[in-house]
Amino acid sequence: xxxxxxxxxxxxxxxxxxxxxxxxxxxxxxxxxxxxxxxxxxxxxxxxxxxxxxxxxxxxxxxxxxxxxxxxxxxxxxxxxxxxxxxxxxxxxxxxxxxxxxxxxxxxxxxxx
Amino acid sequence: xxxxxxxxxxxxxxxxxxxxxxxxxxxxxxxxxxxxxxxxxxxxxxxxxxxxxxxxxxxxxxxxxxxxxxxxxxxxxxxxxxxxxxxxxxxxxxxxxxxxxxxxxxxxxxx
Numbered sequence: 028x029x030x031x032x033x034x035x036x037x038x039x040x041x042x043x044x045x046x047x048x049x050x051x052x053x054x055x056x057x058x059x060x061x062x063x064x065x066x067x068x069x070x071x072x073x074x075x076x077x078x079x080x081x082x083x084x085x086x087x088x089x090x091x092x093x094x095x096x097x098x099x100x101x102x103x104x105x106x107x108x109x110x111x112x113x114x115x116x117x118x119x120x121x122x123x124x125x126x127x128x129x130x131x132x133x134x135x136x137x138x139x140x
Numbered sequence: 141x142x143x144x145x146x147x148x149x150x151x152x153x154x155x156x157x158x159x160x161x162x163x164x165x166x167x168x169x170x171x172x173x174x175x176x177x178x179x180x181x182x183x184x185x186x187x188x189x190x191x192x193x194x195x196x197x198x199x200x201x202x203x204x205x206x207x208x209x210x211x212x213x214x215x216x217x218x219x220x221x222x223x224x225x226x227x228x229x230x231x232x233x234x235x236x237x238x239x240x241x242x243x244x245x246x247x248x249x250x251x
């Protein structure tokens with residue numbers, strides 16, 4: 028299984044809502060990533076988890092809260108988002124660090140109203 | 141921090157034509173990855189290059205990393221509409237660091 032899955036595929040939420048994005052991989056990868064991608068821009072790194080521990084937080088606002096319950100799962104909890112947070116959120120995994128190729132999920136299209 | 145510059149930013153070609161996309165780094169590359177993305181979808185890993193002078197091919201796509209490891213090129217032979225999408229290069233590293241992407245090249249192939 029060489030697939031990274033993400034749910035939901037689309038999400039519309041109000042600024043006062045709380046929601047979560049989910050990412051799953053069963054390739055035995057020990058590094059997992061969250062990226063944010065705006066239209067016509069490359070993905071921007073948000074968080075990196077290595078061996079289930081947060082290793083990089085790229086100065087992401089606290090309204091985004093990552094969680095790695097186990098080596099196969101990565102969540103992104105969303106609370107009090109702003110309309111400018113609307114974007115495609117991509118999850119990726121790699122065997123270990125950034126010197127390896129990353130496998131990307133299909134993304135969650137988030138719209139904040 | 142390391143920066144990657146891709147050229148051209150966009151490219152429109154007729155089906156059957158060959159094309160080249162370049163990715164130039166501000167620093168020595170310790171690995172260079174090419175991805176393809178359809179609009180609104182995830183990234184598909186194409187190829188990884190690590191050694192200076194390395195060249196890899198997959199179907200009609202060939203990628204090279206120059207000897208000095210500061211530039212890579214992606215060449216598509218006899219392009220097809222299925223090649224259309226956004227091509228992104230990404231720098232690798234020996235640690236997590238800043239995982240840098242180029243800004244992307246939008247490829248359109250007209251039938």
